[in-house]
Amino acid sequence: MSYTLKMKLWRGDRSGGELQDYDVEVENGEVVLDAIHRVQATQAGDLAVRWNCKAGKCGSCSAEVNGRPRLMCMTRLSDFDPAETITVTPMRTFPVIRDLVTDVSYNYEKARELPSVELPPRDADGKRRMMQEDVERGQEFRKCIECFLCQNTCHVVRDHEDNKPAFAGPRFFLRYAELDMHPLDTVDRRKVTREQAGLGYCNITKCCTEVCPEGIHITDNAIIPMKERVVDRTYDPLVWLGNKIGIRDKDRDSRSEI
Template sequence: MARKLKMRIWRGDADTGALQDVTVEANEGEVVLDVIHRVQATQMGDLAVRWNCKAGKCGSCSMEINGKPRLACMTQVASYGDEETITVTPLRAFPVIKDLVTDVSFNYKKAMEIPSYEPPANLKPGEARMQQVDVERSQEFRKCIECFLCQNTCHVVRDHEENKKSFAGPRFFIRIAELDMHPLDILKNRKQKAQEEHGLGMCNITKCCTEVCPEHIRITDNAIIPMKERVVDVKYDPLRWLGTKIRKREGIV
């Protein structure tokens, strides 16, 4: 049951761009990426769009569909009204390369600023042991597909380019939380660094990141808030602060 679908597709580059109206055939069961591909094949041969797995697991086709950050391959055309126009635009928080493709290298820079997993120096291959409960705690964060929808929607950077320097973003807070929960990781100052170097304090827990996550990771509740609580507990508690000064107690560990 094919039908005519009205779409508005943003086309342009770093300097200039505009929405273009198109009408395209849409078949039953198709997702937005399918119809974008049909537009590409029949009307706009040079329409730039990033995509790969078409199964919601590679995180490539992130874009904004009717203003919402979404994966185009996981968004049913049928979830919009029959007469509704579907508008697709590139991710707003990142610089446009062309059409629906943005330069997401901000995220790779931030990834490199986070020290990787560090096991004890004397741990030999095959000797690492982990309790199932510890595996399960961090498993949620390992589901991240790096689509960067959370990074894109986060208002700390979405319309505040100036904050990018000092803010790593939700994707990297779950990364820090995951490493922090790892029983064999020996770096003891991950939460402190999250606060002091990666801008954890700039997050005011509006949960927009959690809302757009296609893997349904509870970014705010399970990663950001627990880290914030620990930071507040140690950093701002006057008695604990005093303790670090007079009895040489450890700070945020």
């Protein structure tokens, strides 16, 4: 069964823009992206929207639907009252390129700052071995589709543009955690996570976790454990003493040689 959906879509570019009204015919079972495509096909051929897979796996169609960061391809029209007006705006944290398309290059800049994985030498038989339980700990983090909704909703950068140079954001704290928890990686990223990635700015409100379309427990399983590791190395008096006299550093060096 079809019905007429009322939509407000943000139209504009870097210099500014405004919401424009559209009435579009939609069908039961469709998603917001379907309605956007129909507006594009019938009323606004120049409407800019980024998308690719339409299956919730590419992370391209991120936007704000009625003020909430969501994937348009995974937001069903049936979640709204048919008489309700659906408002779609670009992600607020990133600069607008045009209409619903934003410039997310900030995220790629942060990705380049990540220290890469460094593995120890292979075993005598040429293999590397890990315990399955160690592998499973970081498995959840690899589900990230880089939609950057967590970055968009994080108030540290959403409300404070000047924090961006010193703050990596939840997507990359997830990556720092994934690498730091890798059972074979030999790099200690705790100092970099605190001083360069700005982990201390995060006050674990869990807004990033709430909008993750993959259901990753970003705060509980990645950010909080990383905070605990940073605090342990920086403020624990016994660890501080061990670092001061070189015990911890020697121990880490010996492990990396194994």
